[in-house]
Amino acid sequence: MxxxxxxxxxxxxxxxxxxxxxxxxxxxxxxxxxxxxxxxxxxxxxxxxxxxxxxxxxxxxxxxxxxxxxxxxxxxxxxxxxxxxxxxxxxxxxxxxxxxxxxxxxxxxxxxxxxxxxxxxxxxxxxxxxxxxxxxxxxxxxxxxxxxxxxxxxxxxxxxxxxxxxxxxxxxxxxxxxxxxxxxxxxxxxxxxxxxxxxxxxxxxxxxxxxxxxxxxxxxxxxxxxxxxxxxxxxGSLGRGRRATTGALLLLGLCGICVGSYAWLDQTAPRWLVVPGMLGGVALAALGLWSAGRRVQRTRYRPDRWHxxxxxxxxxxxxxxxxxxxxxxxxxxxxxxxxxxxxxxxxxxxxxxxxxxxxxxxPPVLATDGERADRRTSPGRREAARAGAA
Incomplete structure (x- = not known):
């Protein structure tokens, strides 16, 4: 076992x-x-x-x-x-x-x-x-x-x-x-x-x-x-309300990230602005990106996975x-x-x-690997073709 x-x-x-x-x-x-x-x-x-x-x-x-x-x-x-x-x-x-x-x-x-x-x-x-x-x-x-x-x-x-x-x-x-x-x-x-x-x-x-x-x-x-x-x-098209909401979320998210970054770099700024500003800005920006992404209408064939x-x-x-x-x-x-x-x-x-x-x-996938595989399988394919013709 x-x-x-x-x-x-x-x-x-x-x-x-x-x-x-x-x-x-x-x-x-x-x-x-x-x-x-x-x-x-x-x-x-x-x-x-x-x-x-x-x-x-x-x-x-x-x-x-x-x-x-x-x-x-x-x-x-x-x-x-x-x-x-x-x-x-x-x-x-x-x-x-x-x-x-x-x-x-x-x-x-x-x-x-x-x-x-x-x-x-x-x-x-x-x-x-x-x-x-x-x-x-x-x-x-x-x-x-x-x-x-x-x-x-x-x-x-x-x-x-x-x-x-x-x-x-x-x-x-x-x-x-x-x-x-x-x-x-x-x-x-x-x-x-x-x-x-x-x-x-x-x-x-x-x-x-x-x-x-x-x-x-x-x-x-x-x-x-x-x-x-x-x-x-x-x-695709979005309504005026959705566009205004998306712009407001992105703008507020950018402001939050700027405030948090400034408070992190400036030692004289209040420390309590760092974490709320950064996290709040990232969250609002993510919501804005999600809202903006809904107007893009496209499909994905075999999307890449994250392992x-x-x-x-x-x-x-x-x-x-x-x-x-x-x-x-x-x-x-x-x-x-x-x-x-x-x-x-x-x-x-x-x-x-x-x-x-x-x-x-x-290891990466090499283009020559496919060529070598084709060369290895080609003799068998030729034999199978001859047998089928016979």
Missing amino acids: SGSAAGGDAHVERRSRLPRDLHPGAWWLWALGLAATATATTNPVLLLGVVAVACLTVGLRRSDHPWSGSFRLYLLFGLVIVVVRLVLRVLLGGGVGSTVLLDLPAVPLPGWVAGVTLLGPVTLESLLAGLYDGLRLAALVICVGAANALANPKRLLRSMPPALHEVGTAVVVAVALLPQLADSLRRVRAARALRGVPGGRVRRLRGVVVPVLEDALERSMALAAGMDARGYGRS AEEAGVALAGLGSAVALRLLVDEPVLHPLVTGAPGISDAAVLAVLLGLAAAVVAP
């Missing part, structure tokens, strides 16, 4: 780890939590840890679908952000600090741009400050890129609440721009390689940019036409941000540029908590 129970448990465990696509909302909640972790600190060690967590998670749980290849573009974009931030520190006054690395002549500017210095002495402290700020913004962009590489944008659009249908359509199309450009670039480069197109770097760049932009534009138009044919963006793995992935990212806020001291979160940045065990564990998403999430 015990052996059969153990076999059943093993069977359930094997089934739970079968490849499947995770709910896109789980990956976006994880990425937003990881982005909140990055925005909460300027410590370069912690920011590099956030980037490493995002890269490892994408490497372990990324599928081979076209949108999954856009993560490298976000990494390149993050590197460009850091370089531009350092260049701006050199150009627009880098004289804050005492350790002068490069003494450049200052360019006099008119009086109406007082406070802005062009060139001048470049100090180590100023460059470090620019590096810390650039790393934080780059980590934020990379976290968004990780969500784009892991979540299916079409399923994300399908999972949007009815009240956010129109806004969600625009947002999903916008966030899918880079994955679509990456897919177009891959296909254009493959086509040029098959044709054996010669030429230098400038000619190759000129021959790639135009086809990529043209392909992206054509696919965007095809997506817009397909969405319009399926009724996206169309809504334990989705909850674990979302909690991994959100828990990382909460743990960093509550358990890490301020000197570790925002180190001075005059010394080496400090680190603590709690800060490292808080950042590594985001890596739990790669462990909790099931």
Whole structure:
């Protein structure tokens, strides 16, 4: 009896780890939590840890679908952000600090741009400050890129609440721009390689940019036409009373959230405003969204379900941000540029908590799995066809 129970448990465990696509909302909640972790600190060690967590998670749980290849573009974009931030520190006054690395002549500017210095002495402290700020913004962009590489944008659009249908359509199309450009670039480069197109770097760049932009534009138009044919963006009619009620609920909910957030951030505000303002605002906003969603008339075919793995992935990212806020001291979160940045065990564990998403999430469904399955079954089908013909 015990052996059969153990076999059943093993069977359930094997089934739970079968490849499947995770709910896109789980990956976006994880990425937003990881982005909140990055925005909460300027410590370069912690920011590099956030980037490493995002890269490892994408490497372990990324599928081979076209949108999954856009993560490298976000990494390149993050590197460009850091370089531009350092260049701006050199150009627009880098004289804050005492350790002068490069003494450049200052360019006099008119009086109406007082406070802005062009060139001048470049100090180590100023460059470090620019590096810390650039790393934080780059980590934020990379976290968004990780969500784009892991979540299916079409399923994300399908999972949007009815009240956010129109806004969600625009947002999903916008966030899918880079994955679509990456897919177009891959296909254009493959086509040029098959044709054996010669030429230098400038000619190759000129021959790639135009086809990529043209392909992206054509696919965007095809997506817009397909969405319009399926009724996206169309809504039913509501009475004047229902519209007024919905607007009032959303406005009161927004005011409640603003009051609660202000009371939470301002230490001089009454503490009793925090919890009622936040909870009341969220409740009123939820009622307003539910009321607004009733005017959207559309059906869903096989809606995505939320399972334990989705909850674990979302909690991994959100828990990382909460743990960093509550358990890490301020000197570790925002180190001075005059010394080496400090680190603590709690800060490292808080950042590594985001890596739990790669462990909790099931393996992704690969497009090549279906192709291999077709190749495995094709000989049998051919034999069956021959037997039927005989």
